[in-house]
Amino acid sequence: MPRADLLKSTGFRTAVLFLSLFLVAAGLAGATAFFVIRDELVGRHQRAVADEFGFFTGLYAQSGESDLVETLQIHSRAVRNLDSIYLLRGPDGATMAGNIDFAGALPATGEASARALGLPGDYDYFIHSGQVGSMTMLVGASAEDLSEVEEVFFEGAFWAALLLTVVSLAGGAALSIRMNRRIAEIEDALEQVAAGNFETRIPGSGSGDDLDLIGQRIDNAVARLGAAVETNRQISSDIAHDLKTPMNRLRISIETALDRQAAGQPVEQDLADIDEESRTILATFDALLRIAQIEAGARKSRFAPVDLATVLASVTDFYEAHAEETGGRIETRIAPDLPAMEGDRELLTQLVANLLENAFRHAGTRPAIDCSVSAVDGDVVLRIADNGPGIPADERDKVLRRLYRLDKSRTPPGSGLGLAMVKAVADLHDARLALSDNDPGLAVTVTFPPHAIGGG
Amino acid sequence: MRLLLIEDDRKTADYVRHGFSEAGHVCDVTADGTDGLFQATRETYDVIIADRMLPGLDGLSLVKALRAAGNRTPVLFLTSVSGVDDRVEGLEAGGDDYLVKPFAFSELAARVSALARRPAMKTEETVLRVHDLEMDLIRRRVTRAGNDIDLQPKEFALLETLMRAEGRVLTRTMLLEKVWDFHFDPQTSVVETHVSRLRAKIDKPFDVPLLHTIRSTGYSLHAPR
Numbered sequence: 001m002p003r004a005d006l007l008k009s010t011g012f013r014t015a016v017l018f019l020s021l022f023l024v025a026a027g028l029a030g031a032t033a034f035f036v037i038r039d040e041l042v043g044r045h046q047r048a049v050a051d052e053f054g055f056f057t058g059l060y061a062q063s064g065e066s067d068l069v070e071t072l073q074i075h076s077r078a079v080r081n082l083d084s085i086y087l088l089r090g091p092d093g094a095t096m097a098g099n100i101d102f103a104g105a106l107p108a109t110g111e112a113s114a115r116a117l118g119l120p121g122d123y124d125y126f127i128h129s130g131q132v133g134s135m136t137m138l139v140g141a142s143a144e145d146l147s148e149v150e151e152v153f154f155e156g157a158f159w160a161a162l163l164l165t166v167v168s169l170a171g172g173a174a175l176s177i178r179m180n181r182r183i184a185e186i187e188d189a190l191e192q193v194a195a196g197n198f199e200t201r202i203p204g205s206g207s208g209d210d211l212d213l214i215g216q217r218i219d220n221a222v223a224r225l226g227a228a229v230e231t232n233r234q235i236s237s238d239i240a241h242d243l244k245t246p247m248n249r250l251r252i253s254i255e256t257a258l259d260r261q262a263a264g265q266p267v268e269q270d271l272a273d274i275d276e277e278s279r280t281i282l283a284t285f286d287a288l289l290r291i292a293q294i295e296a297g298a299r300k301s302r303f304a305p306v307d308l309a310t311v312l313a314s315v316t317d318f319y320e321a322h323a324e325e326t327g328g329r330i331e332t333r334i335a336p337d338l339p340a341m342e343g344d345r346e347l348l349t350q351l352v353a354n355l356l357e358n359a360f361r362h363a364g365t366r367p368a369i370d371c372s373v374s375a376v377d378g379d380v381v382l383r384i385a386d387n388g389p390g391i392p393a394d395e396r397d398k399v400l401r402r403l404y405r406l407d408k409s410r411t412p413p414g415s416g417l418g419l420a421m422v423k424a425v426a427d428l429h430d431a432r433l434a435l436s437d438n439d440p441g442l443a444v445t446v447t448f449p450p451h452a453i454g455g456g
Numbered sequence: 457m458r459l460l461l462i463e464d465d466r467k468t469a470d471y472v473r474h475g476f477s478e479a480g481h482v483c484d485v486t487a488d489g490t491d492g493l494f495q496a497t498r499e500t501y502d503v504i505i506a507d508r509m510l511p512g513l514d515g516l517s518l519v520k521a522l523r524a525a526g527n528r529t530p531v532l533f534l535t536s537v538s539g540v541d542d543r544v545e546g547l548e549a550g551g552d553d554y555l556v557k558p559f560a561f562s563e564l565a566a567r568v569s570a571l572a573r574r575p576a577m578k579t580e581e582t583v584l585r586v587h588d589l590e591m592d593l594i595r596r597r598v599t600r601a602g603n604d605i606d607l608q609p610k611e612f613a614l615l616e617t618l619m620r621a622e623g624r625v626l627t628r629t630m631l632l633e634k635v636w637d638f639h640f641d642p643q644t645s646v647v648e649t650h651v652s653r654l655r656a657k658i659d660k661p662f663d664v665p666l667l668h669t670i671r672s673t674g675y676s677l678h679a680p681r
Binding site: 272282286290314318319321325349361 | 544556558560610636637638639640641642643644646649650653671672
């Protein structure tokens with residue numbers, strides 16, 4: 001079976017997808033933040049140069065030209081690195097004060113590059129210029145800090161993205177390697193199951209994550225499948241075992257008959273034995289097929305209202321004679337006002353008959369069998385209890401299986417199909433079948449849910 | 457008896473025809489449903505034995521067609537074990553009896569002869585008589601040679617079934633169906649118990665036995681021959 005390629009694995013693809021989404025989202029958020037901050041810084045610079053320009057205009061209005069020139073000269077001297085620039089020109093265009101040596105036309109209020117102002121540096125200046133009396137004045141501030149912010153920002157974003165990408169891809173790869181390993185474990189386990197090893201279980205990580213849950217589900221399904229396969233295997237081998245013995249007896253009877261015939265002796269008895277033996281074999285097949293047919297559930301379509309009390313009465317009536325012959329007794333209690341129920345009368349008759357047969361077979365000498373039909377919480381409950389040895393608690397599920405017999409020697413009479421048939425009929429009626437201790441003996445209760453009229 | 461067997465399985469057909477021929481009956485065989493229907497309407501038969509699954513026309517449709525044409529010849533259906541549930545369907549379609557394969561020939565023979573004489577038995581008799589045994593169906597009283605015999609209700613039903621089939625063999629399965637309405641075969645020998653109890657009441661106190669056990673087949677009630 002081909003193993004999943006790392007780049008195609010769900011884990012890695014998920015990591016890449018999330019990384020891309022995260023990078024796009026982070027890029028958008030970063031760009032937004034960047035532009036908001038930049039706008040704010042630009043605004044501040046513009047306000048600062050406008051304020052300064054206003055201050056100088058006010059000074060000129062209050063104190064006159066000489067004070068303005070003097071103050072500008074002080075400011076100009078105080079400035080280093082040309083963070084701020086000042087220029088005052090007289091009406092004739094001659095420089096009166098300022099810290100830049102610029103001969104061209106003064107740029108308008110706004111932004112101007114350092115080069116346009118004849119200054120070094122590759123950044124812009126925020127400019128505020130205009131008339132002051134008959135003179136012209138320029139106040140500017142460098143946008144160098146803005147460039148620095150941009151630089152820091154983009155550098156940070158680049159490294160962050162790089163780190164994120166590396167970590168994500170590495171994490172995705174690690175995750176998918178881990179997932180691939182666990183998926184490979186599941187694949188291996190399923191291959192084992194396909195090869196018929198139903199004992200295989202998927203090793204979980206113990207974290208209870210989704211893969212663990214899937215693993216558990218698969219384990220449960222495999223366990224059930226294994227049980228079903230085991231049951232079938234059991235049934236096949238039981239059938240083989242169960243039929244081998246009578247088949248063998250049949251063969252011996254036939255051989256004996258042939259020998260006797262060759263010797264000129266009568267073979268009537270042998271033929272009668274052969275007849276009896278073949279009937280037994282056919283009866284077993286018949287019962288097996290009948291169970292299979294009941295389990296198929298087609299008979300549900302023929303459900304009709306049925307009175308379980310009447311069914312019980314007719315069956316106990318049939319076995320009454322048998323009880324008396326064997327020195328035993330059957331006691332029947334039928335509760336009044338039973339809820340209405342639907343079912344297949346024929347099959348229910350067989351269910352009751354099989355339970356009674358079973359009771360008689362195991363009750364030994366002087367069987368005492370108690371039968372009752374009662375109403376419990378709206379359900380119709382059939383109970384048949386005997387005074388035999390009962391069934392050990394751990395065997396109670398198994399006796400409902402086809403051909404299972406408590407007595408491993410398989411010598412007592414009975415097909416080993418009676419209770420399996422009871423179970424099939426109970427299941428068909430959605431009834432609960434329970435085996436319990438009658439102390440002594442076995443009590444079988446079948447609880448029939450009331451069927452909605454026309455339903456079922 | 458003149459019988460028609462419609463069966464496509466050669467082995468079963470040969471087995472059945474051979475059995476009936478041995479017993480001195482005539483048994484025509486066809487392997488196809490359409491041929492069977494044609495044959496059934498052309499000749500007069502005592503009983504028709506038809507397989508449920510047939511080429512041409514299936515057994516169920518065959519009987520429906522036969523009944524629609526006003527033919528009332530009793531029909532016995534044969535079916536494979538896996539089709540046990542078809543019994544009701546078969547009877548509803550107009551079949552008279554039903555037998556699941558594989559079957560013992562004695563079972564089939566008993567059922568066929570029961571069907572062949574059925575019309576004579578459905579009269580409104582109120583008193584059944586076999587030799588010196590009398591059953592009054594209205595007063596529900598049984599006497600033998602003038603002596604009252606006290607019977608349980610099911611014993612009465614069993615005896616009535618046996619008396620109505622006077623001289624014919626009733627198999628265990630037939631008794632289970634007719635008397636107890638059981639359509640399965642119980643493992644324990646309860647039928648034998650019921651029959652022996654009945655025998656204890658109607659035969660034991662008298663010199664001549666009427667109720668006979670037919671080995672590995674069933675029971676028959678008849679006057680001494």
